[in-house]
Amino acid sequence: xxxxxxxxxxxxxSIESTLALIQRWSTRAENRRSxxxxxxxxxxxxxxxxxxxxxxxxxxxxxxxxxxxxxxxxTMTTEVKRLESAGLVTRTPDPADRRAVLxxxxxxxxxxxxxxxxxxxxxYNTLVGKWNEEDRADFxxxxxxxxxxxxxVTDAVWRHNESV
Amino acid sequence: xxxxxxxxxxxxxSIESTLALIQRWSTRAENRRSxxxxxxxxxxxxxxxxxxxxxxxxxxxxxxxxxxxxxxxxTMTTEVKRLESAGLVTRTPDPADRRAVLxxxxxxxxxxxxxxxxxxxxxYNTLVGKWNEEDRADFxxxxxxxxxxxxxVTDAVWRHNESV
DNA sequence: TATTGTTATACTCTATAACTATA
DNA sequence: TATAGTTATAGAGTATAACAATA
Numbered sequence: 001x002x003x004x005x006x007x008x009x010x011x012x013x014s015i016e017s018t019l020a021l022i023q024r025w026s027t028r029a030e031n032r033r034s035x036x037x038x039x040x041x042x043x044x045x046x047x048x049x050x051x052x053x054x055x056x057x058x059x060x061x062x063x064x065x066x067x068x069x070x071x072x073x074x075t076m077t078t079e080v081k082r083l084e085s086a087g088l089v090t091r092t093p094d095p096a097d098r099r100a101v102l103x104x105x106x107x108x109x110x111x112x113x114x115x116x117x118x119x120x121x122x123x124y125n126t127l128v129g130k131w132n133e134e135d136r137a138d139f140x141x142x143x144x145x146x147x148x149x150x151x152x153v154t155d156a157v158w159r160h161n162e163s164v
Numbered sequence: 165x166x167x168x169x170x171x172x173x174x175x176x177x178s179i180e181s182t183l184a185l186i187q188r189w190s191t192r193a194e195n196r197r198s199x200x201x202x203x204x205x206x207x208x209x210x211x212x213x214x215x216x217x218x219x220x221x222x223x224x225x226x227x228x229x230x231x232x233x234x235x236x237x238x239t240m241t242t243e244v245k246r247l248e249s250a251g252l253v254t255r256t257p258d259p260a261d262r263r264a265v266l267x268x269x270x271x272x273x274x275x276x277x278x279x280x281x282x283x284x285x286x287x288y289n290t291l292v293g294k295w296n297e298e299d300r301a302d303f304x305x306x307x308x309x310x311x312x313x314x315x316x317v318t319d320a321v322w323r324h325n326e327s328v
Numbered sequence: 329t330a331t332t333g334t335t336a337t338a339c340t341c342t343a344t345a346a347c348t349a350t351a
Numbered sequence: 352t353a354t355a356g357t358t359a360t361a362g363a364g365t366a367t368a369a370c371a372a373t374a
Contacts (some may be wrong), residue, residue, distance in 0.1 A: 010285070010289070010304075011288065011289060011292050011300045011301075011303060011304045012284070012285035012286065012287070012288035012289035012292075013285050013304075014303075014304035014305075014307050014308050015285075015288040015291075015292075015303075015304075015307060016281060016284040016285050016288055017311070018307045018308065018310070018311040019186060019190075019288075020209065020212065020213060020216075021311050021314060022183060022186060022187075022311070022314065023186070023187065023190050023209045023213075024209065024210075024213050024233075025314055026183070026187050027209075027210070027364085027365080028234050028235075044340075044341085045184065045187045045188070045191075046191075046340090046341065046342095048184065049184060049187075049188050052184075061355080061356095062355070062356060063354085063355060063356080069188075070192050071192075071341090071342070071343090072342075072343055072344080073355075073356065073357090074342090074343075074344080074345095074356085074357075074358080074359095075341070075342055075343070076356090077356065077357055077358085078340090078341075078342085078357095079340095079341080079342095081357095082340085082341095094355095097350080097351075097354095097355080098349080098350060098351090098355095099349065099350045099351070099354065099355040099356070100350095100354090100355055100356080101355080101356070117180060120176070120180045121174065121176030121177050121179075121180050122176065123176070124175065124176035124179040124180055124183075125174070125175060125176035127179075127310070127313045127314065128175050128176075128179075128310070128313065131309075135306060135309075136175045137175075138302050138306060139175055139178075139179075139306040139307075139310065140174075140175045140177075140178035140179075141178075142299060142302060142303040142306065143178050143179060143182045143303075143307075144178050144181075144182065145295075145299075146182065146291070146292070146303065147181070147182040147185050147186070149291045149292065150185060150186065150189055150291065191341085191342080208363075208364085210363085210364065210365095225332080225333095226332075226333060227331085227332060227333075235364090235365070235366090236365075236366055236367080237332075237333065237334090238333085238334075238335080238336095238365090238366075238367080238368095239364070239365055239366070240333090241333065241334055241335085242363085242364075242365085243363095243364075243365095246363080246364095258332095261331095261332080261373080261374075262332095262372080262373060262374085263331065263332040263333070263372065263373045263374070264331095264332060264333080264373095265332080265333070
């Protein structure tokens with residue numbers, strides 16, 4: 001629109017430093033995750049990522065879960081066992097293929113993830129509580145868009161390295 | 165401005181799901197961090213957080229570093245030893261106080277963090293490469309603003325829990 | 329006695345490799 | 352032989368507690 005092309009913003013720099021901060025903050029926040037579980041169910045980010053999907057999907061195989069979360073199958077074994085001990089998921093043998101195990105969220109699991117998500121949303125809403133409505137809407141929109149792009153970032157890294 | 169108050173956007177929801185994705189992505193990306201180090205220096209997010217500060221500051225005590233990164237002093241010992249083995253930082257006794265240790269980044273450390281940051285920025289710039297300039301600028305601005313707010317999030321969590 | 333840092337130990341989250349059971 | 356999952360083992364990154372050296 002503007003005939004004089006403006007100096008392009010180095011968004012990469014903002015993103016890089018912000019994401020570094022967020023990662024850092026998450027690491028610390030996890031150590032305080034007891035704040036999130038007056039009910040006794042402490043959800044790490046891995047836990048919530050997994051539970052959210054279990055609640056949304058329905059009985060699913062270990063192998064599919066591992067694919068989904070992009071972790072090794074042995075990692076899934078460990079993680080699911082932990083959640084099982086906490087009573088948040090159940091494991092049942094797949095009658096159709098006796099090698100396989102079907103995982104699903106328990107009622108307690110569904111409650112825990114819901115509570116977890118609600119608290120997180122409250123906190124974030126509080127964080128941007130003083131922003132004007134337009135900024136809030138823009139941020140939500142752009143963040144969502146960014147998260148969509150993020151799905152492709154691995155490819156981007158590969159392309160970068162091939163070209164170096 | 166608008167007399168009819170519009171439906172407020174649930175930014176918290178966007179933020180919550182995006183940050184979960186980012187965390188998740190980081191976890192996976194870290195396992196591929198070799199992509200970032202053709203030169204042999206693999207930087208985890210903790211590494212880069214620490215190095216960035218060391219390069220910017222100059223010889224600094226373990227205790228100050230631990231405060232800064234908000235980790236335990238024993239964690240700092242472990243982390244700094246790892247970076248020292250990799251040749252990215254040096255530790256020298258503080259002549260002014262023989263209990264203390266001064267940590268600084270080596271030349272290799274400075275190179276590694278610079279390279280790391282540059283690659284990350286490139287990747288993110290590629291990610292938003294197709295956005296129009298206005299969206300890019302807005303995103304950078306709002307993200308930076310958000311990261312400023314984030315510094316206060318711990319307090320927000322506390323306030324939330326107190327009110328529950 | 330208080331402060332700086334290290335060591336010992338443990339827990340989470342991840343991976344690889346070797347293994348078992350089933351297909 | 353190939354696939355689904357578990358177990359054994361290891362490494363990163365964190366914490367707490369006990370300790371040593373210095374102030």
